[in-house]
Amino acid sequence: xxxxxxxxxxxxxxxxxxxxxxxxxxxxxxxxxxxxxxxxxxxxxxxxxxxxxxxxxxxxxxxxxxxxxxxxxxxxxxxxxxxxxxxxxxxxxxxxxxxxxxxxxxxxxxxxxxxxxxxxxxxxxxxxxxxxxxxxxxxxxxxxxxx
Numbered sequence: 001x002x003x004x005x006x007x008x009x010x011x012x013x014x015x016x017x018x019x020x021x022x023x024x025x026x027x028x029x030x031x032x033x034x035x036x037x038x039x040x041x042x043x044x045x046x047x048x049x050x051x052x053x054x055x056x057x058x059x060x061x062x063x064x065x066x067x068x069x070x071x072x073x074x075x076x077x078x079x080x081x082x083x084x085x086x087x088x089x090x091x092x093x094x095x096x097x098x099x100x101x102x103x104x105x106x107x108x109x110x111x112x113x114x115x116x117x118x119x120x121x122x123x124x125x126x127x128x129x130x131x132x133x134x135x136x137x138x139x140x141x142x143x144x145x146x147x
Contacts, residue, residue: 003048005082008037019047023066028129029054036090038082040075051079053087056124060087062097063130080111087147095145096125098134113143
């Protein structure tokens with residue numbers, strides 16, 4: 001079945017929150033930044049994947065990557081390609097992501113992300129509740145992509 005990737009709209013907020021809860025991810029901040037979210041849907045509108053950005057001035061924090069098990073690496077690649085276009089359209093100049101899963105490092109390096117030490121993070125990132133939380137998690141790290 002064919003899938004499409006589109007920008008989320010305000011009326012998608014509840015569906016996105018439910019999808020993220022189902023994936024075991026936080027829905028905090030979704031409504032405030034719903035116009036920075038992408039949805040991958042099938043032809044009948046079922047959400048298959050999401051990826052969002054929490055905008056913080058001219059930088060963005062990638063958030064809420066969730067994918068159904070039937071999605072492929074190609075789907076992931078398409079989502080990232082589209083999120084970069086969205087970030088550029090919204091005049092963001094840098095994207096960051098935070099994680100504590102070292103196993104994800106290699107895939108993000110292939111996309112072009114590089115590790116960033118906490119001391120070099122821009123002040124805007126520390127406005128994010130998600131970043132404040134990540135800083136309390138063991139083995140957390142940050143990656144950066146200039147766009």
